[in-house]
Structure formats: C-alpha cells, structure tokens
Amino acid sequence: TNIVLPQAIPPMIPPLGNYVIAMFKETPILSAITVLDLMxxxxxxxxxxxxYLEPITLVAVGFLVVSLGSAATIKLLETHLNLRAA
Structure with a gap:
C-alpha cells in the first residue's frame, strides 16, 4: 500500500502538540537559557x-505565557484542521 503524507499529518498534530509543550517544560529554551539559569x-x-516574590513570579509568568501560547497555537491548528476528538 502507499502512504499519503498529507493524510498522515493531521492525526499527528494533537500528540505532537502535547510533545512540544512537554519538551518546553522539561528542557531549556532554545538550548540557551535553562530553567536553572533563569531561577x-x-x-x-x-x-x-x-x-523574592517579584523575580520568581516573573520567571513563572514567563514560562506560563510561553506554555499557554503554545497550547493556544496548537488548539487553533487543531480547530483549523477539524481534529477535535469526541
């Protein structure tokens, strides 16, 4: 059988999105700035x-903004491709 690449890509978007968010949380940003460096x-x-409250809160908010931004972008992509699961 032949595998058509465009048909294989849409089902991969939700797990790939989860992987991107998990990798962001667990690894350094662009391999240049790590969580330990920021903290x-x-x-x-x-x-x-x-x-102590202000600097630590700023780091937490920065990570939250990037995580939520990634999640929103992935959700828009899923909605655009009609991938919402029941």
Missing part, C-alpha cells in the same frame, strides 16, 4: 534586593 538569576536578584 538562578532570579534568586541572585532576590538576594541582592531582599525581594
């Missing part, structure tokens, strides 16, 4: 200013 810098700033 380390946030803690260094917090130690300098004795204000």
């Amino acid at each position: 380390g810098e946030a803690l260094a700033q917090a130690n300098f200013s004795y204000r």
Whole structure:
C-alpha cells in the first residue's frame, strides 16, 4: 500500500502538540537559557534586593505565557484542521 503524507499529518498534530509543550517544560529554551539559569538569576536578584516574590513570579509568568501560547497555537491548528476528538 502507499502512504499519503498529507493524510498522515493531521492525526499527528494533537500528540505532537502535547510533545512540544512537554519538551518546553522539561528542557531549556532554545538550548540557551535553562530553567536553572533563569531561577538562578532570579534568586541572585532576590538576594541582592531582599525581594523574592517579584523575580520568581516573573520567571513563572514567563514560562506560563510561553506554555499557554503554545497550547493556544496548537488548539487553533487543531480547530483549523477539524481534529477535535469526541
């Protein structure tokens, strides 16, 4: 049998989207800035200013924005391709 690539791609979008979000959460951003780097810098700033809430919250909000942005983009792609499962 022949495998037609365009027919194989749409069913792969939801699991691929989940994989992208999981990889973002578990690995460094673009392999340049890791979670440890961001948290380390946030803690260094917090130690300098004795204000811990703001730097740590900023790092958390940054990761939340990127995660939710990725999820929204994947959801739009799924909706565009009519892939919503029942």
